[in-house]
Amino acid sequence: MIKKVTKSKNINSKLRIAGDKSISHRAAILNAMAHGTAEVTNFCVGDDQESVIRTLRSLGTKIIHKVNHIDDYPIHSFTIHGNGSKGFTNPTEPLDCGNSGTCMRLLSGVVAGQNFKSILIGDNSLSKRPMNRIAKPLIQMGAKINSINSESIDNITAPFEINGGDLNAIQYISPVSSAQVKSCVLLAGIQASGKTTFEEPFKSRDHTERMLSAMGAKIKTNKNVITIEKSKLTSQNILIPSDISSAAFWMVLGSCHDNAEIYLPNIGLNPNRTGILEVLIEMGANLTIENKKEDMGEPRGDILIKSSKLKGITIDKNIIPKIIDEIPILSLAACFANSETIIKDAEELRIKESDRIKATVDGLYKLGANIKETKDGMIIKPGNKLTGNKVESYGDHRIAMMLGIAGLLSEGTTVIEGAEHASVSYPNFWDEIDKNN
């Protein structure tokens, strides 16, 4: 799909954003592993949500979908009937994780403990992403993993099969900070005999740990080290906060536009996800947070953003795990700053849904930014005005949406190819763009 976006004159919006994608995945998977029935409300919408629900149903979990409306805005709920961590049934078809790395990596940890064989498949993008990072610890725990196309387990990609069974605990030091890898090991660890520990270089998002703890798991966190023991989970109703990674697009729009005021209610404020707020505030954004609350260990609040004058900053490894999904949109913010921005230590971006360093630099360069790709990030210099041009999403939802926001801020018309990929995490994104265009 091709989407044309022109510069917006003024923006005064209140935007409801769907539930957090990371928390939705965990709410579905952990409640499927738990005992009891739970209602998960304000579930994320999008293709990734369909992947996690489809794969859990293939594993025998009964899940019922319901939609309610608040002010014409649809609120999705799922009732999940958990059968315990050993209650899954042998899937009769491959587990199709679509575009979702979170679905594939978390589910691998679940099926590693089941007494049957699962085949995990994904779309073209997911089939290129590295799975050794989860295969290695799962094999150490006793799972048998066979690659279907890859030459060896060291460069394993989907499709692959997991022959699960009884697992043993491990002490694992992960070379990467990744919540997907951590969660995979914890979900296998909760089924394993003994005490599993997981350590990562910098702390990644901790939604899994918070939810496991709320559901009764024997889990302890000490900075970057987590310990988990075999435990029985109890189903929990969950009200999911709105996704800060989706809200980030509007925060940057509000900060960079000359005449904007945007209100974003009920946004998730987990401290491992609020790097976007820290970075924008350091850049000089006019941003306030109101009505803070907490539900199931996950903080939330309303965010108000107004036009501001931004300055450039240096972004490095200390904050990268907290803004891992927001770097493309922060790069756009840097194009409106009055001094240089350097983004480094962000090589993980090269193995996301696309090579996000290349895709971001390519798109913003075509719009006229003074931006240069480096091995592990990019450098953005001030002074260039953005002007519409033909740009592409590289099949990546976050790149498509960053370019949509760029279109609202650029002179003339921006033509975005592959705009349909926004539906992976934000199906009504283009409707919201049209309202502000």
Ligand code: S3P
């Ligand atoms: C996610 C973790 C992040 C993030 C992804 C969602 C999760 O990946 O990029 O969009 O829900 O665990 P890594 O932690 O593997 O970098």
